[in-house]
Amino acid sequence: MSKIINVSKSPYAKLKTVPVGSVRVNGFMGKYFETLVNVTLPTQYDLLESTGRLDNFRIASGKMKGSYRTLFPFDDTDVYKWSEAVSFALANREIPELERILDSVIEEVKAAQDEDGYLGTYLSGERKKERWTNLAWNHELYNAGHLIQAAVAHKRVTSKDTLFNAAKRFADHIYNTFGPGKKEGAPGHPEVEMALVELYRETGERKYLDLAKYFIYARGKGLASVPRNPGPEYFIDHKPFVELEEITGHAVRALYLCAGAADLYLETGDKKIWQALNRLWENFVTKKMYITGGAGSRHDWESFGEEYELSNKRSYAESCASIANFMWNFRMLLATGDGKFADVMEQVLYNGLLSGISLDGKHYFYFNPLEDFGRTRRQKWFDCACCPPNLARFIASFPGYMYTTSSDGVQVHLYEKSTAAVDFKGSTVKIEQETDYPWSGEIVLTIETDIEEPFSVHLRIPSWADDFTLRVDGKALDLEPQNGYVKLSRNWKGTHRVELLLPMKPELLEAHPFVRDDLGKVAVRRGPVVYCVEQVDNPDFHVWTLVVDSMDLREEKGEILDRKAVFLKGKGRALSISEWEGKLYRKISEPKEREVEFTLVPYHMWANRKPGAMAVWLLRKV
Ligand SMILES: [Zn+2]
Missing domain, CATH: 2.60.40.1180 (Golgi alpha-mannosidase II)
Known part of the structure; x- marks a missing residue:
């Protein structure tokens, strides 16, 4: 019963999920799964050790001396997301070595749990007195959410309750701490809402659903945020959830919150929640989502911009936000059976989600620009490492999303x-x-x-x-x-x-004229895959100067590393830049240009070869 979410008894789920282990992928996603098992999961485990994330648990349990070894209060979640990824991978593959490591990781996690059920390494030892004093920034409930999700996955796949019992004890601690007549509060970073609904589904204990509902309805009262810098909107705490009209604030927070609220709807049929979710979805998809399915156009506070504010070079489009987008749309799909939600899942999957991981399975983008001068490269890890293990758990769980x-x-x-x-x-x-x-x-x-x-x-x-x-x-x-x-x-x-x-042919797309960044430009899509121009395939001209005004694109089989793909080739023009030497502006004059042949490659595969400029949106007739 290795279901990602189990809506078999959810009254408002029109569609029911299937176990991850009931579907074996061996095509395009199969390659990602192979790489996940052979490269991504083992290298990520090494990084959890070498960066001190596992030591944090050993220090909290007293097995090791010292103080918290990493930078952020949410670093436990990297361990949890990795554990969830291994669990779902085990649903489809016997991997004894990884299963043994996972069991030892779980022992470290369990040992760090306090008598009262609290589990979190950041506020341990000397800092215990700070627990539940700073919900905006300390991420204790976010950590709990990832722990619960990992624990549920582990139990469903392996039938072991080692992690599950620890997670349930922490959830009980949280239930006994928060709610009406208890401490008032809401998570600074939503995520625990989805997890609590899943714990309700797993146990049948209604208190977890009630707590998820409490947390969603507690927003908009200043309980989850700080008044200034960045202020309540960043935390999606500026209004009650059911009154939200526009998707704003920190993109991952907003989209996880929507996914959690959709879970609540699947159980309760709450009409106000449902109306808010649909308003936010319309706003997101028609005014704020990148053509890659990426979300969040501002580096400042990793946030959504204004409507139609979709900068390409400065797009944030965090990998976690793409995953959250997929997760939210899956829940909307379960509620309705409407393919418009699956369309967004597909759009983000083949573009702004898989762009987050390299083809070699061990380099990651945190943010995913749609245009670059060649300096943005995937990294082996980050101090704030939310994206790499999130990508791992997504790839491991992918088979569970294909059917209902x-x-x-x-x-x-x-x-x-x-x-x-x-x-x-x-x-x-x-x-x-x-x-x-x-x-x-x-x-x-x-x-x-x-x-x-x-x-x-x-x-x-x-x-x-x-x-x-x-x-x-x-x-x-x-x-x-x-x-x-x-x-x-x-x-x-x-x-x-x-x-x-389904006939696949290259198509040129244009954006709403209010998207100033895309005005006078085209993007190329073939089937669900969005393309980009990358310097490495086009050494004779700078790809930022490419002008494409013809639909006449030729398909050609190509390969990047060991992955096959369809490349697109065509004839266009390149603007001369040599005459601009030493100038930033000039009086307007006819552009000098020459005919060139160009090659486009799938956007999600960019930056796997030699560094160079890239663009998704190409100049149209100038
Ligand atoms: Zn992330």
């Missing part, structure tokens, strides 16, 4: 070469996907089941697909998608072949 079930059948949300055994009405539906997605839109699904009664298979038709063709057992079907899905209803007993063709 409903009362009438099975939904296929994401396409990937894979095999799945989905439980439906007490029996199994085996689904094999043969595809080279996202490089090819040809998907062959083999569906095998013993189920006697008819049911439906719902296939997502992405919003980028202008057209599609569909055959079942060789017979062409002409169906209209409803809410982004075509519904194939029939008796599926036996083995059946479904062929879906």
Whole structure:
């Protein structure tokens, strides 16, 4: 039962999740999974040790002398997210060495827990008296959230309750501390809301759901924030959640809060929460989200900018914000079955999320610019290392996002070469996907089941697909998608072949004219993949001067490191920059330009080769 979130009893979830371990990916995401197991998880463990993050637990438990070894109060969460990643990876692969290490890590974590259930290494020893005195900055509830999520994942996958019992004790401590008639408070960094709802789902104990609800409704009262610098809006504490109209503040905080509020909705059907979530979603997707699915356009306070403020060179688009975006949209999808949410999941996945990790699996972007002069490179680690283990847990849990079930059948949300055994009405539906997605839109699904009664298979038709063709057992079907899905209803007993063709072709996109950064520019997308121009493929001109005004792009098979991809080639013009030598401005005159051939590569694969300039948005006719 290795589900990421378990909504099987959630009254307002139209769709039900499937276990991570019921789906094996072996295509595009399969490569990421292989690299995760072989490189990412072992190297991250070494870094948790060498940077002192595990020593923090040893110091808190008294096994080691010294004081807190790292910089930030939330460094425990790197250990928790790594533990969650290993747990979900174990759902699909026996990795005895990593499982043994995980068990030893859990022993260190457990040993650091206090008698009263409190668990957190930053405020241990001399600093114990500071506990729960600074909710805005000390991240104690954020830490608890990641601990609970890791513990639930670990229990679901391994059936061991070693970490789970510790997490539950901490959750009980928090429940006994906060709430009506107790201490008033709200998390400075949302995250625990999702975790508490999941703990309710795992245990059936309503108090955890009540506490999540309390924390969401406690916002807007100054309990989670500081009055100035950066002030309540950064913490999303400037208004009650149900009154929010615009997505603002720290991007990861805002999006985790929305994901937690969506979890609350799935359990309670709270209409005001639901209306707020939909208002915020509209505002985000139509005015504040990058074409890569990235979120947060300001480095200042890692925050959302104003509406249409989407700087490319200074885009923040933190990797964690992309993951939070995906997680929030998945919960909205479960509530509605509406493909517009799965479209955003796909948009962020293949672009602004996977750009966060290098193809070698051991370098990371914290922020993900859409334009660069060649200085931004992925790093092995960060003092503030939230993104690397978050990327690891996302990749490990990815198989659990591909399918859901409903009362009438099975939904296929994401396409990937894979095999799945989905439980439906007490029996199994085996689904094999043969595809080279996202490089090819040809998907062959083999569906095998013993189920006697008819049911439906719902296939997502992405919003980028202008057209599609569909055959079942060789017979062409002409169906209209409803809410982004075509519904194939029939008796599926036996083995059946479904062929879906989503025609992929390069397309030029433009942005709303208010996005001043993108005015007079085009972005190139093929299927769900957004492209960029990178200097390393285009040595004859500076890529910032490339002018593209033709749709005439040629597809070519390419490879970066060992990963295959589709590259795009075309003819454009490059502005001359030599005449600008020694000048920043001049009186306007005809630009000098020359014809050039250019190559575009998928944005998520950029910065894996020689450093150089990059741009997603390309100049259009100047
Ligand atoms: Zn991060």
